[in-house]
Amino acid sequence: MTSSVHHFLALCSIILFFISPSIAQKSFRPKALFLPVSKDSSSLQYITHVNQRTPLVSQKLVVDLGGQYLWVDCEQAGHVSSSYRRARCGSIQCKLVKSINCINNGTCTVSPDNTVTGTYDIAELGEDVVSIRYSNGYNPGREASGRKFLFGCAPTHLLEDLARGVKGMAGLGRNKVSLPSQFSAAFSFHKKFAICLSSSNQANGGSIFFGNGPYFMLPNNIDISKSLTYTPLIINPVSTAINYNAGEPSSEYFIGVKSIKINGNPVKLNSTLLSINKEGYGGTKISTVHRYTVLETSIYNSVVKAFVQAMANISEVVQHG
Ligand SMILES: *[C@@H]1O[C@H](CO)[C@@H](O)[C@H](O)[C@H]1NC(C)=O
Ligand SMILES: *[C@@H]1O[C@H](CO)[C@@H](O)[C@H](O)[C@H]1NC(C)=O
Ligand SMILES: *[C@@H]1O[C@H](CO)[C@@H](O)[C@H](O)[C@H]1NC(C)=O
Numbered sequence: 001m002t003s004s005v006h007h008f009l010a011l012c013s014i015i016l017f018f019i020s021p022s023i024a025q026k027s028f029r030p031k032a033l034f035l036p037v038s039k040d041s042s043s044l045q046y047i048t049h050v051n052q053r054t055p056l057v058s059q060k061l062v063v064d065l066g067g068q069y070l071w072v073d074c075e076q077a078g079h080v081s082s083s084y085r086r087a088r089c090g091s092i093q094c095k096l097v098k099s100i101n102c103i104n105n106g107t108c109t110v111s112p113d114n115t116v117t118g119t120y121d122i123a124e125l126g127e128d129v130v131s132i133r134y135s136n137g138y139n140p141g142r143e144a145s146g147r148k149f150l151f152g153c154a155p156t157h158l159l160e161d162l163a164r165g166v167k168g169m170a171g172l173g174r175n176k177v178s179l180p181s182q183f184s185a186a187f188s189f190h191k192k193f194a195i196c197l198s199s200s201n202q203a204n205g206g207s208i209f210f211g212n213g214p215y216f217m218l219p220n221n222i223d224i225s226k227s228l229t230y231t232p233l234i235i236n237p238v239s240t241a242i243n244y245n246a247g248e249p250s251s252e253y254f255i256g257v258k259s260i261k262i263n264g265n266p267v268k269l270n271s272t273l274l275s276i277n278k279e280g281y282g283g284t285k286i287s288t289v290h291r292y293t294v295l296e297t298s299i300y301n302s303v304v305k306a307f308v309q310a311m312a313n314i315s316e317v318v319q320h321g
Helices: 004-009 091-095 178-186 298-318
Strands: 014-020 032-039 046-051 057-064 070-073 107-110 124-135 140-153 168-171 191-196 206-211 254-257 258-260 284-285
Touching: 032 070, 046 140, 091 124, 140 178, 178 191, 178 206, 206 284, 258 298
Parallel strands: 057 168, 070 140
Antiparallel strands: 014 191, 032 046, 032 124, 032 206, 046 057, 046 124, 070 168, 107 124, 124 140, 191 206, 254 284
């Protein structure tokens, strides 16, 4: 089966994201940062670890490619951070996430999604230290720290159905407060990242590189940025978050799939569904939170039918052989 969708979910396919041209370049800083990614074998979720807070805690997080920002469980016991700061209502931080909602002592809130269960809750917007490893393209180096890293401070129950031990989600979406955006702003490198998803449950099975390549992959140290196939990313002008402000575009990454081929033959489908409509429905997004490729019902039925037909030929050959 060779659907374009599957190419993107193939084992360890590297996906490169250019969010927008770089902004100002400051003094010399690390050119790239690195996070390890593994796959949890029971939930099939992609897992990373981010060091956060004071004293530093290694937060186990589900990687959410189209997620809006980092959110973590702030109700976990023993996790008082001396460097945590709430975002004051009306502050530049609240404006950055377009938050107009205030709670408690004038702290603004965000509405993080648990994109696995399709639920959201209200979370305090806060900032704290995040520490992440440099990358020279080969090996992860020493740690770089950013003090003012914005995230959603969520209630524990938002962790429902996330892999065991997980404390939140790492959003890599195309907005101003996602991990790639905050890292590029803090360390003044290109708003660009690469993600290699591996089916391995080993900690170094996959990687996320923030900033410029080369991106060398073990075991053979091959620079994979040289062997990529490119496809443009498409913006969905309507947010796909559960709770959002009108006029907000989606933070998810869409691509322009034009056909699905099985055994070289195009599957008959309603091609209108392959485009994003005025309400933001349709199109093809790349996601790291669904276990399998998800298809619209009529497309799914056509794919199954075409697949069965293609397989019928194969089984005939096997029987006669
Ligand atoms: C409000 O702020 C005061 C002073 O900073 C603090 O003592 C109090 O605990 C805060 N209340 C809430 C609900 O956060
Ligand atoms: C194709 O899908 C669009 C959007 O759902 C729908 O409006 C249209 O009627 C469909 N066309 C056919 C031939 O089924
Ligand atoms: C089945 O095999 C025959 C003979 O090789 C070929 O002509 C036909 O196109 C195949 N059908 C499908 C659905 O692949």
